[in-house]
Amino acid sequence: MTIFKQQSILLSTAFFPPVQYFSKLLLFEKVYIEQCENFTKQTFRNRCVILGANGPVSLIVPVLKGRNGKAGIKDVRISYNTEWQRNHWRTIFSAYNSSPFFKFYTDDIRPLLEARKKYLFEMNLAILECLCELLEIGNRPILTVGFEEVPGGTLNLREALSPKIQKTKSDPHFQPLQYTQVFREKFGFVPNLSILDLLFNEGPKSLQVLKESTFQ
Numbered sequence: 001m002t003i004f005k006q007q008s009i010l011l012s013t014a015f016f017p018p019v020q021y022f023s024k025l026l027l028f029e030k031v032y033i034e035q036c037e038n039f040t041k042q043t044f045r046n047r048c049v050i051l052g053a054n055g056p057v058s059l060i061v062p063v064l065k066g067r068n069g070k071a072g073i074k075d076v077r078i079s080y081n082t083e084w085q086r087n088h089w090r091t092i093f094s095a096y097n098s099s100p101f102f103k104f105y106t107d108d109i110r111p112l113l114e115a116r117k118k119y120l121f122e123m124n125l126a127i128l129e130c131l132c133e134l135l136e137i138g139n140r141p142i143l144t145v146g147f148e149e150v151p152g153g154t155l156n157l158r159e160a161l162s163p164k165i166q167k168t169k170s171d172p173h174f175q176p177l178q179y180t181q182v183f184r185e186k187f188g189f190v191p192n193l194s195i196l197d198l199l200f201n202e203g204p205k206s207l208q209v210l211k212e213s214t215f216q
Contacts, residue, residue: 008154010034010144011161013073013124015061016048016131016194020161020174023214025132025139027173033128034158035121036147039063039076042164046076046120048194049163051183052095056190058163059088063120076120085113092196099182101203108134109196131195135207177213179205 008030014021021044025031039045046061062079065071089110096102112130117123132140144150160169176191179202198206 008032008150010150010154010156010158011141012037012040012043012045012158013121014044014048014128014161015046015120015124016059016127016196017044018049018161018192019176019195019198019210019213020171020192022131022135022137022195023174023210024157025137025141026210027214028155029139030154031139031141032144032150032154033125033141034147035074035143036145036149037073037158039071039073039120040159043159044161044163045073045124047163048196050092050095050194050197051181051187051190052091053183053186055187056193057091057095059091059194060084061120061123074119074121077118078116078120078123080116085116089113096182096196096200099200100180102200104203105134105199109199131199134199135195135210137207173215175213175215177209179209 007028009024009028010032011021011024012034046063048059049056050059051057062082062084064077064079092109108130112123112127115123115126117126128141160171162168178189179198181189181197181201198209202209
């Protein structure tokens, strides 16, 4: 279907964001990423969800806590006290090694996990930039200059996309198109997983799946 550009949208930063997140880069002319908010736990800011042999799996990036428990999203540092990078890749490998395009994208995805970035926001931006290139999405997000200092008429979806179903808001502009998944025969189609799921399973067709999941 044809994607018509419309108003701007405001999103939070995200770690290997879900399919719905990328659909906004197709639907909106301008996409703002919030860089002036405080870090919020248990969100896509430092986690993603993939599909493993036992069902959906959350991959969480551990972060260092500030003295008062609050920190600006740009100042949140990644913790390397555990081997989370190694464990994440093992989980991804186990889930998608048999997918059609896993080997095709391994050399692009694995370095994003092994880069040992200091800050979460910095790592997420590098991931987003790489994924946009792999998906051939030309629209590049704009970073906010101040909290809520965005143009009028901008749709605020910073908290609308959540790994918790009860916190996820309805989205009339997104209807996930079903595609082939490694464990579909076992679990049926599981929608709106990390973009990694779509990329490893559909490869070059991923952009078309995104377009057909997006509605004006």
